[in-house]
Amino acid sequence: MKTIIKCPNCTKVQAVKPGMVNCSTCNFRFNTESRQPLRALSIQQPWAWAILNGLKDIENRKWTTTFTGQILIHAGQKFDNEGLKFIKDMNPDIEIPTEKEFKKMMGGIVGKAVITGCVEESDSPWFFGPFGFTLANAKAIDLIPCKGQLKFFTPKID
Structure with missing residues (x-):
């Protein structure tokens, strides 16, 4: 393992x-x-892509955390079509991958970022609450296939 x-x-x-x-x-x-x-956090595409491409600076959750530091970004198997529409509306001049291209970026670790804090309010257009993990220094990496989990988890690679 x-x-x-x-x-x-x-x-x-x-x-x-x-x-x-x-x-x-x-x-x-x-x-x-x-x-x-490293701990990982599973995030649906296209939200993971938006984080790793410097667009989305906060990850919304229903739960809070005191953890700060580097995490791995895991892209789950589910795709959020409404999220894709939101990202396109927010960034009409940016080339965004197609759903077929997103499929190649799902089901594993796709990047890393630093959680700098957890907030209940934010001026970020990406904040929907009730809690937001503020993010910095996001960077994409080549897909490392693995299963995701809820909340923070330590990925197991076969």
């Missing part, structure tokens, strides 16, 4: 087996068992 770890040298996010490994980017050798696996 693999877990997703961030290399302590170059910060590359990668799925690795427990034990000593070499980073696939910088070849730095480290022990995965001394590193905390």
